[in-house]
Amino acid sequence: MTDNISELEMRRKKLLFRGGHRGTKENDILMGRFMEKHLSTLTEEQLDTFEALINEVPDADFFKWATGKEQAPAQYDTDVLRMIRELSNA
Incomplete structure (x- = not known):
């Protein structure tokens, strides 16, 4: 890590990559929209x-929760998932 990149920024860069490579195109799109709007x-x-x-979270479960087709378990039903869900329904 260089002096110019904070630990938090490095973490965001790693999440940007991993979030954009979920395994299914649908989830890549959902995560991509979320990260573009909120990650920073x-x-x-x-x-x-x-x-x-x-x-x-497995891809299939994430997609169902993010699109509102199923309710997420309490441990994952967070403000972050709600932000993702809002963008998926926009």
Whole structure:
């Protein structure tokens, strides 16, 4: 890491890559819209939440939750998922 790139910015760059390579084109689009609009302004807590969605949730479940076809379990039903859902319904 260089002196010019903060740890938080490096984390955002890694999430940008991983979020855009989910495995399904539909999820790549949903994540891409979300990241384009919100990634630069997410708090560290929200980054933790977003990272959990990327690392822990299978693509099929994420898509159902992000599009509102199914309710997410409480641990994933967060402000971050709601922001993603709002963009998927726009």
